[in-house]
Amino acid sequence: MIPAVLIASVYVFALAAFLGYQVISRVPPLLHTPLMSATNAISGISLIGSLVLAGAKGYPLPAHILGFVAVTTATINVVGGFGLTDRMLKMFKSRTAKKEEAK
Amino acid sequence: MTLTSYFMEATYLVASILFIFALKGMSHPETARRGMFLAEGGMFAAIVGTLIGAHIVTWVWIIAGLAVGSILGAWMAIWVPMTAMPQRTALSHAFGALAAALVGIGEFVVHGQEMSAVTRGALGFEIMLGSLTTTGSLIAAGKLQGIIYGKPVQFRGQNIVNLGTFLVMVGCAAFFWMHPDASTVFYSMLGVAFVFGVLLVIPIGSADMPVVMSLLNSYAGLASAATGFVLGNNVLIIAGTLDGFSGFILSVLMCKAMNRSITNVLFGGFGAVVAESAAQTGGVMREITLDDAAMQLAFASRVVFVPGYGLATAQAQHAVRELAELLEGRGVTVKYAIHPVAGRMPGHMNVLLAEANVPYSSLYEMEQINPEFPSTDVAVVIGANDVVNPDARDNPKSLIAGMPILEVDRAKSVIVLKRGQGRGFSGLENPLFFKTCTSMLYGDAKSSLSHLAQAVQHV
Numbered sequence: 001m002i003p004a005v006l007i008a009s010v011y012v013f014a015l016a017a018f019l020g021y022q023v024i025s026r027v028p029p030l031l032h033t034p035l036m037s038a039t040n041a042i043s044g045i046s047l048i049g050s051l052v053l054a055g056a057k058g059y060p061l062p063a064h065i066l067g068f069v070a071v072t073t074a075t076i077n078v079v080g081g082f083g084l085t086d087r088m089l090k091m092f093k094s095r096t097a098k099k100e101e102a103k
Numbered sequence: 104m105t106l107t108s109y110f111m112e113a114t115y116l117v118a119s120i121l122f123i124f125a126l127k128g129m130s131h132p133e134t135a136r137r138g139m140f141l142a143e144g145g146m147f148a149a150i151v152g153t154l155i156g157a158h159i160v161t162w163v164w165i166i167a168g169l170a171v172g173s174i175l176g177a178w179m180a181i182w183v184p185m186t187a188m189p190q191r192t193a194l195s196h197a198f199g200a201l202a203a204a205l206v207g208i209g210e211f212v213v214h215g216q217e218m219s220a221v222t223r224g225a226l227g228f229e230i231m232l233g234s235l236t237t238t239g240s241l242i243a244a245g246k247l248q249g250i251i252y253g254k255p256v257q258f259r260g261q262n263i264v265n266l267g268t269f270l271v272m273v274g275c276a277a278f279f280w281m282h283p284d285a286s287t288v289f290y291s292m293l294g295v296a297f298v299f300g301v302l303l304v305i306p307i308g309s310a311d312m313p314v315v316m317s318l319l320n321s322y323a324g325l326a327s328a329a330t331g332f333v334l335g336n337n338v339l340i341i342a343g344t345l346d347g348f349s350g351f352i353l354s355v356l357m358c359k360a361m362n363r364s365i366t367n368v369l370f371g372g373f374g375a376v377v378a379e380s381a382a383q384t385g386g387v388m389r390e391i392t393l394d395d396a397a398m399q400l401a402f403a404s405r406v407v408f409v410p411g412y413g414l415a416t417a418q419a420q421h422a423v424r425e426l427a428e429l430l431e432g433r434g435v436t437v438k439y440a441i442h443p444v445a446g447r448m449p450g451h452m453n454v455l456l457a458e459a460n461v462p463y464s465s466l467y468e469m470e471q472i473n474p475e476f477p478s479t480d481v482a483v484v485i486g487a488n489d490v491v492n493p494d495a496r497d498n499p500k501s502l503i504a505g506m507p508i509l510e511v512d513r514a515k516s517v518i519v520l521k522r523g524q525g526r527g528f529s530g531l532e533n534p535l536f537f538k539t540c541t542s543m544l545y546g547d548a549k550s551s552l553s554h555l556a557q558a559v560q561h562v
Contacts, residue, residue, distance in 0.1 A: 033188060043343050066205045075176055083179070
C-alpha cells in the first residue's frame with residue numbers, strides 16, 4: 001500500500017468513526033437490539049472481499065476454499081441480519097398504528 | 104482502471120452513503136424500516152458491482168457460498184424466536200468475524216510475500232480481532248443458549264494466563280510484521296488468537312452479557328474495517344467502522360448502566376465472588392396469594408411492569424401484555440419500565456415486548472419512569488433482580504453500589520414475580536424483597552401472569 005492510499009484510508013476511517021458516533025448516539029435504547037442486528041448485517045459487506053477470494057483470476061485452490069467459507073458466513077450475516085432486523089422493526093408499533101390495525 | 108472497475112467503485116460509494124442513511128433512520132421506529140431497505144439496496148449494489156468489476160473467473164465457489172449462506176441466513180431470519188435473539192446475535196458476531204479472519208488468511212496465502220509493512224500491520228489486526236471474536240462469540244452464544252455453563256469459569260492466576268496469552272498473540276503479530284516470510288509465526292498468531300477469545304469470555308457471567316455482546320460487536324466491526332485496510336477498500340472501512348463504533352457506544356452505555364468500567368467487566372469475574380460484603384438484610388419475605396395480587400392490581404390506578412431476564416426465560420411477554428390489556432380495560436394506567444441492562448443484550452426487553460404487541464409508547468426508559476414511582480400504586484417486578492436492588496443506591500458496601508436502578512421500592516406497593524426464594528444471577532441479597540411494601544408471588548412468571556389475568560377478570 002503506497003503512503004498516499006494509506007493516508008486516504010485513515011481519513012476515511014476517521015470520518016466514518018466521527019459520523020458513526022454522531023448517527024448512532026441518536027438511536028434510542030428502544031432500538032438497540034435491531035441496531036446491533038443491523039450494523040451486523042451492514043458489516044457483512046466483508047462479503048465483497050470474500051467474493052474476490054473465492055473467485056478471482058489466478059488465485060490458488062486453498063484461497064478459493066477459504067473464500068467459499070467466508071462467502072457462506074458473510075452471506076448468512078447479510079441475509080439473516082437484514083431479515084431479522086426487518087422482522088424486529090415490523091413489531092415496533094405506536095399506539096395509533098395498533099388501533100388502526102385492529103379496525 | 105477499466106470501465107467495470109469504475110462501476111464497481113461507484114457501487115461502493117453508493118453503498119457507503121446508503122449505509123449511513125440506514126443508521127440515521129434508526130433514530131426513530133417510524134423511519135427505521137425504510138432505512139434498512141436503503142441499506143439492503145446498497146449491499147445488493149456492492150455485491151453486483153464486485154461480481155462485475157473484480158475479474159471473477161471461478162464462479163462455482165461463489166455460487167455455492169451464496170446459496171448455502173442465503174439458505175442458512177433465511178432460515179435464521181424466519182425461525183429464530185425473539186427470546187433467542189441474544190444467542191443469535193452472538194452467533195452472527197462470530198460469523199462476521201470469521202469471514203474477516205478467513206479473508207485475512209486468504210490474503211496471506213495469495214499475497215503474503217509482496218505485502219507492504221502497512222498492509223501487514225493491518226493484516227495482523229484483522230487476524231487477531233477476527234479470530235478472538237470468532238471463538239469469544241461462540242462461547243458467549245453457548246452460554247446464552249445454555250450449552251455452556253453460564254456461571255463465570257475462574258481459576259487461580261487467570262488474569263496472568265490471559266495476559267500472557269495476549270502478549271504472545273501480540274508478539275507473534277509484531278514478529279510477523281517484521282518478518283513477512285514467517286508463516287509459522289503467522290499461523291501461531293491465528294491459533295493463539297482463537298485461544299485468547301475463549302479465555303476472554305469464559306470468566307464472564309451471564310449478567311454481564313450485555314457488555315460482552317456490545318464489545319464483541321465492536322471487535323467484529325473493527326475486524327471488518329481492518330480487512331478494508333488490507334484490501335484497500337473504502338466501503339469495508341466505512342461499514343466496519345460504523346459497526347465497530349456502534350458496538351463501542353453500546354458497551355459504554357451498558358457499562359454506565361451498571362456503574363462499572365469495561366476492564367472491571369472483562370477482568371473482574373463479577374458474580375463469582377460471594378457477596379459477603381453485602382449488608383445482612385434478614386427479615387421475612389411476605390408471600391401473597393393470586394387473588395390478593397389480582398385485587399391489588401384491579402383496583403390500582405397506576406401500574407408499572409418491570410421486566411427482567413426472567414421474562415425472557417419464562418417467555419412471558421404475551422402473558423404480561425394480556426394482563427396489561429385487561430387492566431387498561433378497567434381504566435388502569437399501565438406502563439413498562441425498562442432498565443438499560445435488563446436481559447442479556449442491549450434492548451432485549453424492548454424487542455420481546457414489541458413482539459407481544461405492546462406499543463412502544465408504553466415502554467419507558469429508566470430516567471423517564473423513576474420520578475413516577477412514588478405515584479405508582481403497584482409495581483410488578485417480573486424476573487428482574489439486580490436492576491431493582493435498592494442496595495445499589497443505599498449501601499455503599501454493596502458490590503453493585505452506584506449502579507443506577509429502577510426505584511420500584513418508592514412505589515406504594517410492589518409485587519415480585521419470582522421462580523423461587525433463591526438469589527439472582529449475581530448472587531446478591533436483594534433488600535427490596537424484605538420491605539414491608541413488597542409481597543412475593545412465587546412460580547413460573549408465565550403461568551403466574553396468566554392466572555393473574557384470569558383472577559382479574561373475576562374481580
